[in-house]
Amino acid sequence: MVLTCPFCKVTHLTKQGLYRLTRIVLDIDSFYILATESLHCVKCKKNQIGWSEAILDQLDPATRSTFPVQMMYHSACDTRVIYLLRHRG
Numbered sequence: 001m002v003l004t005c006p007f008c009k010v011t012h013l014t015k016q017g018l019y020r021l022t023r024i025v026l027d028i029d030s031f032y033i034l035a036t037e038s039l040h041c042v043k044c045k046k047n048q049i050g051w052s053e054a055i056l057d058q059l060d061p062a063t064r065s066t067f068p069v070q071m072m073y074h075s076a077c078d079t080r081v082i083y084l085l086r087h088r089g
């Protein structure tokens, strides 16, 4: 899968290692910690976080569906929680 830089639209993103921050994700009966990679554009020199919408939106639907987290500004929620909230009686 080739990812495109969301800033300059070229396909020169390289891995920069783990992103320095993790995110605690609320699940149905627990929390878990989510980590991601930092991606670097060799052309515009900007970095992008692997879980950003700009990157996730480039994934094909099958791959995207394996990322079960709804990211918010300071928090994150597993999509199983969102499903339960939407379908509670």
Ligand SMILES: [Zn+2]
Pocket: 005, 006, 007, 008, 009, 010, 041, 042, 043, 044, 045, 046
């Ligand atoms: Zn770029």
